[in-house]
Amino acid sequence: MMSGDNLQRVIDALSDGVYITDGHGVTVTVNKAYERITRIPRSALVGLHMSEVVQRGYISRSVSLEVLKEQGPVTLTQTIGNDHKILVSGTPMFDPQGRIEYIVTTVRDVTELLQAKRAEEQLEQILHVRDHYGAHEANDAVIISRATQRCYDLAKRVAPTAAKVLIQGETGTGKTLLARTIHDYSAVAQGPFIELNCAAMPESLLEAELFGYVPGAFTGAAQKGKTGLLEAANNGTLFLDEIGDLPLSLQAKLLKVIAENRFIPVGGIQFKNTNFRLISATHHNLHELVAQRQFREDLLYRLSVVPLELPPLRERAEEVEALLQHYLSHFNAKYEFDCRWHSDVIARLQRYHWPGNIRELINLTERLVVTAEQSLITTGQLPREMRVDTGFTALGMSLKEQVEGLERELIEQALAMYGTTRQAAAALGIDQSTLVKKQQRWRAQQAVENRNTVEFKDV
Numbered sequence: 293m294m295s296g297d298n299l300q301r302v303i304d305a306l307s308d309g310v311y312i313t314d315g316h317g318v319t320v321t322v323n324k325a326y327e328r329i330t331r332i333p334r335s336a337l338v339g340l341h342m343s344e345v346v347q348r349g350y351i352s353r354s355v356s357l358e359v360l361k362e363q364g365p366v367t368l369t370q371t372i373g374n375d376h377k378i379l380v381s382g383t384p385m386f387d388p389q390g391r392i393e394y395i396v397t398t399v400r401d402v403t404e405l406l407q408a409k410r411a412e413e414q415l416e417q418i419l420h421v422r423d424h425y426g427a428h429e430a431n432d433a434v435i436i437s438r439a440t441q442r443c444y445d446l447a448k449r450v451a452p453t454a455a456k457v458l459i460q461g462e463t464g465t466g467k468t469l470l471a472r473t474i475h476d477y478s479a480v481a482q483g484p485f486i487e488l489n490c491a492a493m494p495e496s497l498l499e500a501e502l503f504g505y506v507p508g509a510f511t512g513a514a515q516k517g518k519t520g521l522l523e524a525a526n527n528g529t530l531f532l533d534e535i536g537d538l539p540l541s542l543q544a545k546l547l548k549v550i551a552e553n554r555f556i557p558v559g560g561i562q563f564k565n566t567n568f569r570l571i572s573a574t575h576h577n578l579h580e581l582v583a584q585r586q587f588r589e590d591l592l593y594r595l596s597v598v599p600l601e602l603p604p605l606r607e608r609a610e611e612v613e614a615l616l617q618h619y620l621s622h623f624n625a626k627y628e629f630d631c632r633w634h635s636d637v638i639a640r641l642q643r644y645h646w647p648g649n650i651r652e653l654i655n656l657t658e659r660l661v662v663t664a665e666q667s668l669i670t671t672g673q674l675p676r677e678m679r680v681d682t683g684f685t686a687l688g689m690s691l692k693e694q695v696e697g698l699e700r701e702l703i704e705q706a707l708a709m710y711g712t713t714r715q716a717a718a719a720l721g722i723d724q725s726t727l728v729k730k731q732q733r734w735r736a737q738q739a740v741e742n743r744n745t746v747e748f749k750d751v
């Protein structure tokens with residue numbers, strides 16, 4: 293049996309507040325977190341009956357007295373000071389004769405959660421817009437090249453198993469699309485695909501989104517409660533995007549959910565069972581976050597049974613033309629236009645470094661289609677940073693490649709301006725034959741690149 297001192301040390305180690313009374317409602321002890329949350333010192337409470345604690349104005353209502361009345365667990369909210377709302381759950385502990393011996397109450401500060409709750413409507417609106425945007429971006433083809441083939445092949449191979457997949461890749465490289473593909477090829481394809489961006493909201497709201505909360509837990513949401521995404525994803529897939537931004541406290545909780553396939557909603561006292569396929573994604577290097585103690589190593593190993601890496605678009609230059617053509621048809625159909633790419637635009641964009649990856653390519657295509665004055669889209673319509681490789685922008689390319697890229701850009705601009713190789717060469721101060729040889733070399737390179745495997749696949 294644990295001594296009183298040891299018990300106190302154990303409850304002091306908990307992050308939620310704890311309040312213990314005896315079977316008559318007399319305060320036995322509170323822990324450090326309770327003192328911190330309520331700013332009431334333990335010494336002022338120990339030995340006080342709960343009715344006196346209320347009378348002295350320390351708290352607005354006593355859950356322990358309610359537990360004594362109900363002879364069972366009770367959850368309610370209390371107000372501390374003027375503005376602090378705390379969520380209090382009291383649980384009776386019975387002796388062998390069935391009499392209440394102690395009441396153990398856990399206390400959680402929900403002020404932040406309530407503020408977050410107010411932000412929730414706003415957020416739901418944002419998520420709705422995102423869904424809508426996703427739908428507008430939705431396409432019926434995935435473009436796969438040699439650079440992404442291995443990744444997609446492996447994804448499809450592991451999709452029917454329950455293995456947890458961790459997708460690593462820069463923003464806009466197609467992590468969500470890959471996760472969706474795994475879901476579509478999985479045993480739970482008929483179930484829901486639930487997506488949550490862990491970087492999009494504050495910690496308390498994230499917890500409420502994931503775990504949900506019980507009816508009666510909060511003002512406002514009180515009557516309904518909220519189903520968490522952990523429950524909503526049951527028999528389906530839970531896709532946690534930007535998992536590297538999940539706060540440490542929630543990492544610990546998620547680890548427990550993964551291990552036990554069950555969880556307790558915020559403010560609840562009962563477990564809910566859940567069973568989902570977990571796919572996570574991040575643009576961070578999680579091993580580095582582990583080294584910086586910002587990510588739990590045990591969680592990393594749990595999540596990355598199968599690690600997949602999507603390369604950035606600048607390393608997938610052979611996909612660029614297929615993507616440009618695919619999204620041009622998409623927006624032509626959407627806006628009832630008949631735009632075409634000038635071959636120089638395609639050549640130019642194949643050498644661009646695409647910091648925003650495929651999402652940037654899609655946005656650019658849409659912008660060029662809706663702003664086009666004529667059906668042929670030329671390099672002159674490209675934003676400045678895409679027209680010239682200025683500075684050290686073409687990351688991942690050697691100096692030689694960048695110099696060649698710049699040379700080609702300048703020659704293409706001169707050709708567009710003067711119309712003939714003779715005049716363009718004269719303007720650049722080089723021989724016409726040199727310019728023509730360079731053009732021939734680029735055409736040959738282009739032909740080889742075009743022969744590289746680029747597939748359109750139905751999703």
Ligand SMILES: Nc1ncnc2c1ncn2[C@@H]1O[C@H](COP(=O)(O)OP(=O)(O)OP(=O)(O)O)[C@@H](O)[C@H]1O
Nearest residue numbers: 429433434435462463464465466467468469650651
């Ligand atoms: N291989 C592909 N073929 C065609 N379209 C693609 C491909 N990969 C991604 N896309 C499209 O690119 C856009 C961005 O992809 P997605 O949202 O999957 O990227 P992400 O890596 O999840 O981005 P973020 O990290 O910002 O959430 C989407 O519209 C998606 O449909």
